[in-house]
Amino acid sequence: MLEQVLEYNKQFVEKQEYKTFETTKFPNKKCVILTCMDTRLIELLPASMNLKNGDAKIVKSAGAVVSTPFGGIMRSLIVAIYELGADEVFVIGHHDCGMSSINPEAVKKKFVERGITEDTIHTLENAGVNLDDWLRGFDNVTDSVQQSVDQIRNHPLVPNVPVHGLVIDPATGKLDVVDRDEKAVTSSK
Ligand SMILES: [Zn+2]
Structure with missing residues (x-):
């Protein structure tokens, strides 16, 4: 697929199609989302949350799982919080996840x-x-999201920021709240 990508990319840049995506590395909506790499969520998840380019940091893993406390996923969340101004964390699993049947x-x-x-x-x-x-993987996406939420909240290097857990329907984009963090958002700036 590489050749197709490069060919398309040349046109994309020449026609300045990037213009509609211009933004900064700091998330306008000051949040970081951990979700699954599922193909159905590529555009559906941001669209269903009214997120445009530049609005959120999005970290993806198979199953929206953190797994290890000092691995790449947790590091990404920490960097989003401390260096990029994310003040609110969303963990969003989804129904019919490939990690539930692995x-x-x-x-x-x-x-x-x-x-x-x-x-x-x-x-x-x-x-x-x-x-x-x-x-x-996991047997139940709700339990898995809760586990990741708890892991992030209890991480020794995560400051006092709200960490919410949700599950998205990969067909309709409907979000169900698993765990709503009532903690107030305190701005990092
Ligand atoms: Zn998945």
Whole structure:
């Protein structure tokens, strides 16, 4: 797909189509959203929340899951809060998420089918990488969102900002609140 992308991109820049997207790196609506990488949410999620280019920092992971407290997702949230002026955090999972049906054993089988050796898998596991835990999804999106919300709220480096949990319908864009944080927004500026 790369060639198609580059060809399109040339036109895009030449025709100055970027003009309608001009903004800054600071989120106009002072929020950061952690959501899922699901393809149905690319445009639907911002549209359903009335977010335009420049309005929010959006961090994506498979399943909108934070997983580790000092991994890339948590770091992104921390940077959005401290360096980019996000004063409110939204964790937005969705129904029919691919991470709700993921089977670690099946994925490991696919590793081998795609040429990863059993040896490599054993080496990783012997080195303390628990692939089953690492690949595990969730049974219930509401519980998963709540877990991520709690993890962010209780993180030792997260200041006193509201952290809300929501679930979005990937067909209609309807948002349901899982956990509304009543804490007041205190501006960072
Ligand atoms: Zn998903």
